[in-house]
Amino acid sequence: DQQVKQNSPSLSVQEGRISILNCDYTNSMFDYFLWYKKYPAEGPTFLISISSIKDKNEDGRFTVFLNKSAKHLSLHIVPSQPGDSAVYFCAASRRTGANSKLTFGKGITLSVRP
Amino acid sequence: EAGVAQSPRYKIIEKRQSVAFWCNPISGHATLYWYQQILGQGPKLLIQFQNNGVVDDSQLPKDRFSAERLKGVDSTLKIQPAKLEDSAVYLCASRSAGGREKLFFGSGTQLSVL
Numbered sequence: 339d340q341q342v343k344q345n346s347p348s349l350s351v352q353e354g355r356i357s358i359l360n361c362d363y364t365n366s367m368f369d370y371f372l373w374y375k376k377y378p379a380e381g382p383t384f385l386i387s388i389s390s391i392k393d394k395n396e397d398g399r400f401t402v403f404l405n406k407s408a409k410h411l412s413l414h415i416v417p418s419q420p421g422d423s424a425v426y427f428c429a430a431s432r433r434t435g436a437n438s439k440l441t442f443g444k445g446i447t448l449s450v451r452p
Numbered sequence: 453e454a455g456v457a458q459s460p461r462y463k464i465i466e467k468r469q470s471v472a473f474w475c476n477p478i479s480g481h482a483t484l485y486w487y488q489q490i491l492g493q494g495p496k497l498l499i500q501f502q503n504n505g506v507v508d509d510s511q512l513p514k515d516r517f518s519a520e521r522l523k524g525v526d527s528t529l530k531i532q533p534a535k536l537e538d539s540a541v542y543l544c545a546s547r548s549a550g551g552r553e554k555l556f557f558g559s560g561t562q563l564s565v566l
Contacts, residue, residue: 381557431553442494
């Protein structure tokens with residue numbers, strides 16, 4: 339049972355345009371969401387996060403939107419740059435007592451064309 | 453600040469052999485994770501340590517996988533005996549006390565079981 343879904347395996351956009359990466363989740367207990375970026379032969383690196391009490395968080399060219407009623411979040415990259423070409427993982431977390439558990443989606447491969 | 457160190461980078465073994473991976477987290481990070489990432493999927497948590505205690509090992513195949521974190525610093529993950537389906541990238545990550553789910557990942561160990 340996949341609780342975090344990234345249904346589009348890949349996305350290709352032109353440099354300078356907006357990239358929109360989507361993510362859906364099924365577990366209403368998730369209360370914190372993150373995006374990680376991964377280049378080949380490297381580990382994932384943290385990009386941006388959002389708490390369930392917010393609906394938007396912005397950091398430079400990256401903005402994450404959360405729609406709790408739809409159990410949907412999206413990552414917007416504006417403007418897209420060739421260096422943004424990577425695999426992007428959506429992840430969700432829920433508290434379990436004093437601990438928390440992170441669940442990842444399968445990832446989306448973003449290609450930004452010069 | 454030094455990142456999460458992992459070794460080896462690559463390992464090729466035959467099925468039924470044993471293998472061990474090593475991880476040294478970022479200095480001061482009490483929480484350490486081992487993830488398994490199979491090609492085309494997102495990272496899946498195998499085990500989480502808090503200092504040298506196990507917090508979550510519910511998805512660790514304990515009949516063949518074992519992990520330890522002696523002295524609450526570096527950690528080893530062992531597979532014995534390996535199966536073909538264990539071919540994956542094994543990622544180690546660590547987190548500081550205040551950084552909820554902001555994990556820092558190592559570059560991983562690419563394991564191929566033939």
